[in-house]
Amino acid sequence: MTERPRLAKTTLALLLAIAVLGLAPGTGLQAGAAKKLEIFSWWTAGGEADGLKAMFEVYKKRFPGVEIINATVAGGAGTDAKAVLKTRMLGGKPPDSFQVHGGAELVDTWVKTGFMESLAPLYKSEGWLNAFPKDLVDIVSHQGEQYSVPVNVHRGNVLWFNKKIFDENKLKAPATWDEFFKVAETLKGKGITPLSLGDKNKWEAAHLFEDILAAALGAEGYRGLWTGKTSWEGDGVKRALDTFARILNYVNRDHAAFVWDQAAQMLIDRKAAMNVMGDWAAGYFTAKGWKPNVDYGFAPAPGTAGLFVVVTDTFGLPKKAPNREQALAWLKVAGSKEGQEAFNPLKGSICGRTDCDPKKFDVYLQSSAVDFTKNALLPSEVHGSAAPEGFATIFNDILNLFVTNKDVKAAQAALQKACVANKMCK
Amino acid sequence: MGRGRPRATRVLLYAVLAFFAAFYLMPVYVLVNNGLKSFREVSLSRMWAPPEQATLEGFGKALRELAPNLRNSVVLVVPAALVSAALGSVNGYVLAKWKFAGADIVFPLLLFGMFIPYQSVLIPLVQFLQWLGGLLPVPLYGSITGLVLVHVVYGIPITTLIFRNYYATVPTEIVEAARIDGAGLVGVYRNVILPLSMPAFVVVMIWQVTQIWNEFLFAVIVTSNPAQQPVQVALRNLAGSQIVEWNVQMAGALLAALPPLLVYVFLGRYFLRGLMAGALKG
């Protein structure tokens, strides 16, 4: 035998050995008969993953001997994760508990369709009806019964600004969009991009518009959009779209090239002065070594003082959960003070509960927690709470077109059509 | 060279090649450069600037996170590529050299499977894998075994195509001669065809290894437990839902690309030879 065939044979044997390994049943599944709990979420990295692990630790302390399967799927704000989850649920393979935005995403997609078990008994036995604000409990309820446990709350309507730029130019955070335009003119005159935007993933533009809508319509008008009481073709929405079109004159021209965190980075790099984004931006600033009230300032998005756009992650119980008992125990942890205090400081959000210890949170989150108890809580459309997912998808599409063509009439007509198609209005 | 071509053309030739090489390698610079930065430093606006303080923190973190998934990918890719290559080889042989009635219909029908948009089959796929896994002692949905099956099946069209086209270039006389000597279907394959197949196997293995290694959609849908996920899924998972550590991402992307890259660098020559031997001619 010459060298070559022997080498080829050895290689082949090696490959076959690996192949057998791959085909062998149950690779990596030999965990034995221990109790299991599979938690599905899109918290794959950074503070949110750390927070989730901290909550798992609380669980393990209370319920030792359970193997936790941390089924996470990443992707921009859970887009991939939701596709995986839907495929699993339709395929009849639900996890024991999964992350879901409170509101329409929970109710319309999962509850009305009969996939979820009611958690009303759990809310009673754990005394949660008093632990969470009523507006928040309403967001996770359908026909008077609760279906998921809100673990955290992010605020959607926040204006962030580079404090040094503002101080140097003796500017104050604009309280209304009219004030914003004045500030923006001043900044533009100095050659600074007033507002940074990164709408590569579409939702970022919709997020900005959602805050403009809240400013233009107020709490009642804004809530009415999702129930058909406020018309999409009315003056309020028209004003909001006009304002949005005007704002777009003050954003960076290459906004389609950025995602939200790159837009936030523009503040750090002094490439822009302001940014409107949910308060996960604070987590980004912290990770980049930027300090609240020193490097950056924050205020409610213009015209939304007194309003708090809620983005809440919750966990629910699917009907066919393979390990129902462990899942219920998990939900108890997720709704407990201890669980939420372990999770939220790491995640950079405030508790869904109102009794968390403020000392565990930074300056920004403390102020957010105060607003949370005082303000009118509004459901976020972009982050799944206000309208069915069918509407949310089209809403993003409509605004993506609007950002380029600024056609107010067409946008209003399309929004109304989507509203009817999704049975939100007649 | 040696043909006395004017010098200027020669210089231009190298200039064009160098330009394209720069174009192809530019992304590698970005990956390496930003992979070597710390999270605080990494930023889109300074993507070209070399790191102020190069650190292996990104690579270290990526390697720690991805190591088990790299192993999963190897365990996935090797059997899937081998089995689909083996199936492609015997299919190609039968279709090229034993034309029975209906072969002309079977081949295009198999081939067409290459072209379906995979997003459209996800839901029936999950249901089918669950059902089939229920009949077998091995769970298919949620396991690497299931993913191997999926890649083997969707690999059949391309592997069959490559082998069939390659075997079509084998002179029929050789096959006939072997048959006159008394060899049957199996005998001809073992004694005549298989020894000639190395170039086609190289092409098929390279193609399948890179395709399966880099595939994301099936991987993310079929394996939900992180302990079972291949590296491409884990790579996506390096990014959080909101904050992306770009330095770790870039380092991870390089690590995940390394194995197929090595396959290319070491087998590239054979790939070319295989192509020359007719493996991908129409």
Next chain:
Amino acid sequence: MRIRRDRALSALILLPSVVAVGVFVYGFIGWTVYVAMSNWNSFVPDLSFAGLRNFADLFQTPRFQIDLGNTLAFTLTFLAGCLGIGLLLAVLLDRQIRGEAFFRNAFLFPMSISFIVGGTVWQWLLNPSTGVNLLLESAGLGVLKSPWYTEPRIAIYAVVIAALWQMSGFTMAMYLAGLRGISDELREAARVDGASDLQLYRHVIIPLLHPITLSAAIVLGHISLKIFDLVFAMTGSGPAFSTDVPGIFMFETTFRGNRFAEGAAISIIMLVMVAVVIIPYLIYSTRTEAEA
């Protein structure tokens, strides 16, 4: 006797593949057609018959019309670019180049990188304010600066650049293999006849490479018509859907919007587009073989 046994054996060998492809391809396509003609447009499966309504709705959706245009523009430029660059590089590499292995590997390696990684890197590279524009500027080529994928009219071509980076090495390899397969005698003969290099390529070599062009076009064509990962990671839908493709629309319609029947209808249309390209090729190739 032996022949009959061999015939049965050959059918037996094909059987597993035929069954597997039958289920995973044709079975699932059948399922998708069935869903596409149903009313399943919320999360609860509703398989009642809707006829062709989902298709009619789709063709009236502005986004889908844009998508079809994008797919066409993308496919044509991607194919032309891949074949052109691939041929150019192969011809250049075929001229006894020093460091051929280096160049060949440099051109070929992007094929080993996943579309998701490629898309992400090119998102950075073609960012108008920080990417290659900065390089061009510092090289004194400021005139070549471009808004790339942020300008709706040209955005799709920015994606084509990324796709070319990823796949043109593959056509290069195929052409190079083809060129190496052309005998030196043939070239010499043409030279003796007084043909210039250019004529040699135009009249002798390129026609001989025809079969390679065809199979490369088929492989690239189906990648391009189904393209998803690359665009998804690089630009997503793009400003005013300028880089949106049916693959992304299908994914969002189905898995974000819960409009399963409409999503299935998009898949079927994608499949038909692919079939329109592929089936003539399949017929052509079986026919030419029968003649040969």
